[in-house]
Amino acid sequence: MLAVIGLATVATGLHSAAASGVRAPHSPRDEEPTPIGTVVPHSAGEIRGSRWSVGLETQDRNYTVWDSYKAYVGPLGAKRGRLQAGWARCDPDGNGTFNWPWLDEAVRGAAAVGVQPWIELSYGNAAYAGGGGDGPGAGVPTSAAALDGWRRWVTAVAARFHDVTNEWEVWNEPQLGPDDYQPYAKLAAVTCQALYEGTPSSAPRPRIFYGTLSGGYASAGIPFINATLPLLAGYLAAETPALTLADCVSAVTYHGYGGGAGPESNHAKTHGAPGTSPANLCTPYLAPCSAVEALDATLKRHVPSAVVIQGEAGAPAEWMHGGAMEPYNWTEAKQLKWDLRAMLGDAHAPVVNFSSVFTMVDICYHAEGSNIGVYGLLKAPCTGTHPDENKTVAYARPAYRGVQTVTALWDDSVVAVPEAQFHFECTRPTQPANQCRWQNASAPVVGRHCDYANSTRVGHQDSGLADASACQQACCALEGCTCWTWSPRPAYNQGCWMFNSSVPTLPMPNLTTGWVERNGTSPPPPAPFVPTGYAFRNTTAASAGVTHVVVVDATTMLEDDRLTQCNVTVTLPSTLLPAEATAPAAGAPTAHARAPRTSPPPAVRVIVGNGTVFQAEGVAGSTRPVFPPEASGTIAFSVDLFDGPTLIARGDALPPIAYSGDTD
Numbered sequence: 001m002l003a004v005i006g007l008a009t010v011a012t013g014l015h016s017a018a019a020s021g022v023r024a025p026h027s028p029r030d031e032e033p034t035p036i037g038t039v040v041p042h043s044a045g046e047i048r049g050s051r052w053s054v055g056l057e058t059q060d061r062n063y064t065v066w067d068s069y070k071a072y073v074g075p076l077g078a079k080r081g082r083l084q085a086g087w088a089r090c091d092p093d094g095n096g097t098f099n100w101p102w103l104d105e106a107v108r109g110a111a112a113v114g115v116q117p118w119i120e121l122s123y124g125n126a127a128y129a130g131g132g133g134d135g136p137g138a139g140v141p142t143s144a145a146a147l148d149g150w151r152r153w154v155t156a157v158a159a160r161f162h163d164v165t166n167e168w169e170v171w172n173e174p175q176l177g178p179d180d181y182q183p184y185a186k187l188a189a190v191t192c193q194a195l196y197e198g199t200p201s202s203a204p205r206p207r208i209f210y211g212t213l214s215g216g217y218a219s220a221g222i223p224f225i226n227a228t229l230p231l232l233a234g235y236l237a238a239e240t241p242a243l244t245l246a247d248c249v250s251a252v253t254y255h256g257y258g259g260g261a262g263p264e265s266n267h268a269k270t271h272g273a274p275g276t277s278p279a280n281l282c283t284p285y286l287a288p289c290s291a292v293e294a295l296d297a298t299l300k301r302h303v304p305s306a307v308v309i310q311g312e313a314g315a316p317a318e319w320m321h322g323g324a325m326e327p328y329n330w331t332e333a334k335q336l337k338w339d340l341r342a343m344l345g346d347a348h349a350p351v352v353n354f355s356s357v358f359t360m361v362d363i364c365y366h367a368e369g370s371n372i373g374v375y376g377l378l379k380a381p382c383t384g385t386h387p388d389e390n391k392t393v394a395y396a397r398p399a400y401r402g403v404q405t406v407t408a409l410w411d412d413s414v415v416a417v418p419e420a421q422f423h424f425e426c427t428r429p430t431q432p433a434n435q436c437r438w439q440n441a442s443a444p445v446v447g448r449h450c451d452y453a454n455s456t457r458v459g460h461q462d463s464g465l466a467d468a469s470a471c472q473q474a475c476c477a478l479e480g481c482t483c484w485t486w487s488p489r490p491a492y493n494q495g496c497w498m499f500n501s502s503v504p505t506l507p508m509p510n511l512t513t514g515w516v517e518r519n520g521t522s523p524p525p526p527a528p529f530v531p532t533g534y535a536f537r538n539t540t541a542a543s544a545g546v547t548h549v550v551v552v553d554a555t556t557m558l559e560d561d562r563l564t565q566c567n568v569t570v571t572l573p574s575t576l577l578p579a580e581a582t583a584p585a586a587g588a589p590t591a592h593a594r595a596p597r598t599s600p601p602p603a604v605r606v607i608v609g610n611g612t613v614f615q616a617e618g619v620a621g622s623t624r625p626v627f628p629p630e631a632s633g634t635i636a637f638s639v640d641l642f643d644g645p646t647l648i649a650r651g652d653a654l655p656p657i658a659y660s661g662d663t664d
Contacts, residue, residue, distance in 0.1 A: 036601070037659035039611035041404040043074045045114030049412040051347065053080035053118070054377075054403070055312060055359030059106055060086025060123070061134070062387045066106040069361045069378055069393050074113030076377070076400065077407030081115045082311065082356050083107060084172070087125045087153050088134065094127025096152050100160065111164045118167035118209070121154055121191060136173040136214065139180075140187045147186070151194045158198030158206070168195055169209040169253060169311070176213065176220035178227070185231035192248035193240050207250040209309060217254040218271075218291035222281075222298045225252065229302040249303045251353060253311035254295060256342065257325060263313070263342035264532065264554045266292055267349050285351075296351050307353040313342050314358035314375045317397055335375075336399040336609050337644040343406050344550050344608075344645055348416045348534040357403055364389040377403060398609065405611040408655055409548075409647065413540045419572060420535035420546055426566040426641060428529075530554040531641065535570055538653040545631030546572060547653035550608075552645040564642070567619050570635040600651030600659070603627050603637070608645045613657055616648050 054076055058064050073081065083106055090098045110117045124132025130143025141150050158168070170191050174184045188210060195206040211228075213221040229245060236243045256266040271294040272281035282289035282297055289297070296308040315338035316330040339357060346355035362380035363373035373382065377400040381390040536548035549570055603616035603626035616626045619636045626637045627650050637648050651657075 033614050035612050035614055035660070036604070037613040037657045039405050039408055039606060039613060039654075040656050040658050041075060041401075041611075042077050042408045042655065043114065044077055044079055044407075045074060047077055047079060047114075047407065047411050050077075050079045050407060050410065051352070051354040051412065052078040052343070052403075052407050052410070053082055053311075053354055053356035054078040054115075055314070055356055056081040056083050056106065056110065056117075057120075057359055058084060058363045058365070059102065060084040060089050061365070062089070063363045063365045063373070063391075064361050064380075065391045066102075066109060068380070068391050070109055070113075072378055072393065072396065072400070073110060073115055073360065075404070076360075077404055078115060078357070079407075080167075080354065080356070081110045081117050081360075082120060082169070083110070083117050084120045084122055085157055086123070087121070087150065088123065088127070090157075091125060091149065091153055092127065094125065094131075094149060096149070098153070098156055104160075107161055107164055116167070117161075117165045118169060119157065119161065119165060120169040120172055120212070121157065122172045125149065137175055140171060140174060140183050142183050142186075147190050150187070151190050154191055154194035155198035158195045159200075162199050162203040166199070166204040167207045167209065169212055172212050173214040173255065174212065176216055176224045181224065181227045182231060185228040186235060188228070188232050188248065189235035189239065192236070192243060196243065196247070205247075208248050209251045209253045209311070210249045210306075211252040211254070212311060213252065213254040213295075215255055215257050217256075217295060221252075221254060221295055225295070225298050225302070233302075245303050246305050249299075249306050251307045251309045252295065252299050253309045254292065255312040255358075256292070256310045256346070256355075257313050257315075258342065262554060263338055264345050266290065266310075266313075266342075267345050290349070290351070292349065293351050308351055309353050310346050310355040312356055312358045313346075314339055315342075316374045317376070317379070317399070318374050330374075332397050332399070335397065336402045339377075339399045340402050340406060340608050340645050341552060341554065343403070344410075344534055344552075347406075347410050347414075348418065348536070348550075350416055350418065361391075361393060364391055401611065402609045405606070405608050408611075409606070409608075409649075410536070411655070414536050414538050414548060417535040417537050417546050417572065420533070421571050422531070422533035422535075422551075423569045423571075424531040424533075424551075424566050424641075425568075426529070426531060426564050428564045529564070531566065533568065533570065535572075538650075541650070541653040545627075545633075546570060546635060547627075547650045549635060549637075549648045550645050551639060551641055551648070553641050553643045555643050564640065565638070566641045567638055568636070568648075569619075572632065600654065600657065602651055604649055604651050604654070604657070605637075605639065606647040606649065608647055613659070 054073070056064075056066075056073070059066055083103075085103060090100070090103065092099065107117045107119070123134045123138055124141055125146070126134070128141065128143065128146035128149050130141060131146040131149070132141040133139045141147055168191075170188050171184070174180055188208075192206075192208055195208060199206055211217075211221070211225065213224065229249065232248065233245050236245070236248065256263070258265045261268075267290045269288040269290055271291055272285075272287040272289050274287055281287070281294050285293040285297060292308060292310075299306050299308065315335045316325055317332045317335040318330055343355060343357065346352045357377070359375050359377070361378040362376035362382055364380060364382035364386065365373050376397070378396055379394040380392065381394055383390045530553060532552050532554040534550040535546045536550075537545060538547045541547050549568075551566070551568055553564060601615055605614040605616040606612070607614075617638045618624060618626050620638055622636065624636065626648065627633075627635055635648075639646055639648065
């Protein structure tokens with residue numbers, strides 16, 4: 001049985017849907033069509049340029065080791081890598097005798113495989129009184145002696161690596177409160193002065209990334225920028241008049257995790273609505289604007305030449321205790337979808353200069369009850385005691401392959417077409433209600449819990465419930481409660497947890513997992529449905545017009561995929577059509593080093609998560625092609641929409657794909 005769930009007409013990346021009676025886009029598939037090929041990953045050295053970066057962080061505190069994962073860095077395809085230089089590890093005794101080998105290996109090793117390092121300058125150094133703290137949110141150096149030691153170290157770092165990079169970041173996630181404004185502005189002034197002092201005049205001028213704003217950028221970031229940049233300008237005028245704000249602030253970096261609202265929330269139009277204060281928050285962007293656009297607009301009032309960079313965003317690959325992304329039942333499949341949705345949302349936002357995925361490998365700084373290091377595209381065991389944990393790579397997670405697909409398909413020749421309009425007609429087969437079933441047991445058992453992958457809510461009922469029996473009885477007395485678990489361990493949120501409330505899913509770790517079966521005949525409550533589309537064009541393609549279309553069900557909570565069948569049409573107002581593209585001149589470098597090996601089909605469907613390629617399908621009952629020959633024509637196709645992204649693209653606008661039958 002099919003249930004109509006939505007008819008939506010949306011601007012690219014905007015989310016809205018209204019119920020309407022529409023026909024089924026196509027009949028349910030009896031089986032998946034046969035793939036016709038696979039996207040070929042491209043190493044960083046094979047890609048001319050792109051907006052993608054990957055995190056190579058925490059070597060400064062010995063939580064990761066370059067030698068363990070270096071073989072994976074180039075093949076990922078990201079063109080930049082974010083490294084932390086580590087003042088304390090470079091200058092452990094506070095005497096200016098610097099320890100370089102570990103940093104040399106990482107910085108020059110990344111550059112050797114085509115990945116340009118951008119170097120974050122942090123954290124504090126306990127060898128100096130007032131030398132600042134160690135880790136995200138730590139206080140910055142404040143004493144005269146510490147700032148002098150910091151200056152010497154930054155000067156030495158710039159002198160040592162100016163031949164590899166000119167991109168530097170000032171600290172990581174400073175506190176954003178008013179008491180932190182002056183210390184950070186002072187640190188930024190000292191850092192800028194030292195970078196110019198250490199960079200030879202013959203080398204490229206430093207590009208300095210300011211702010212490094214944490215997840216609070218959407219609220220506290222704008223006041224922080226407005227307060228600290230005038231302070232920085234004052235320090236420069238008093239101490240080094242030859243340096244201006246434009247010399248010392250090339251960009252502001254923010255960390256766009258998105259939290260429970262989904263990765264798309266960074267670009268949701270939530271700021272500066274008409275009638276709110278300040279009235280010009282979004283200018284020159286249309287109001288309302290996104291938090292990132294508001295940040296960029298604020299920055300440009302101080303430094304018109306500066307840009308905004310997404311410097312750190314990703315998702316855990318398993319449940320974790322602690323950190324901004326804690327209250328969700330994370331899995332490797334959900335990490336994959338979250339990372340790709342965040343990347344493609346950034347790719348579609350012209351305001352983002354480049355975007356960095358957090359992070360390359362698991363970070364071995366988890367302790368009992370606080371395993372916040374499982375964001376890696378690569379799994380590391382992290383067994384043992386710091387600093388001697390097992391930091392080797394166990395395997396590449398699915399997200400590694402997904403990021404490879406994005407870096408291969410979205411190089412710097414592919415640009416967003418934000419004016420495109422999407423229209424979705426979608427249906428979804430009805431599904432029976434959820435009920436909880438237990439592994440090897442006919443009733444709930446102490447120490448067992450549901451696998452909440454198919455659930456969206458779980459409530460914590462700890463008031464007056466002393467044991468598992470009371471937890472079960474309370475659950476049975478609550479309407480709609482079909483699932484419960486009891487956690488006796490204080491480190492893991494002691495108490496009774498039930499599938500009954502609006503609280504986000506928070507399963508218990510270290511308990512034997514059961515499963516959720518579909519059971520019963522009544523339909524479940526309507527599931528969120530947020531059809532979302534992004535349009536792009538390849539500027540080196542032979543003709544103008546949209547060449548890449550991404551569609552996804554951008555639900556705020558990543559759940560198991562639910563088959564949703566859609567007809568999608570994409571139109572571009574004639575007044576906003578891109579200029580005719582021109583083919584590269586003979587001998588000009590192409591975006592990728594490899595040449596296509598076969599004649600591509602006119603339209604393909606790519607599962608971005610694993611790079612599998614299928615023939616794209618036109619709208620059922622129509623004979624018109626997916627991509628019309630004229631740039632102003634309507635793109636139309638049928639697709640199964642999931643909460644992981646799918647790409648529909650013109651075959652001749654993509655880099656090489658290994659099609660079935662290729663032999664080399």
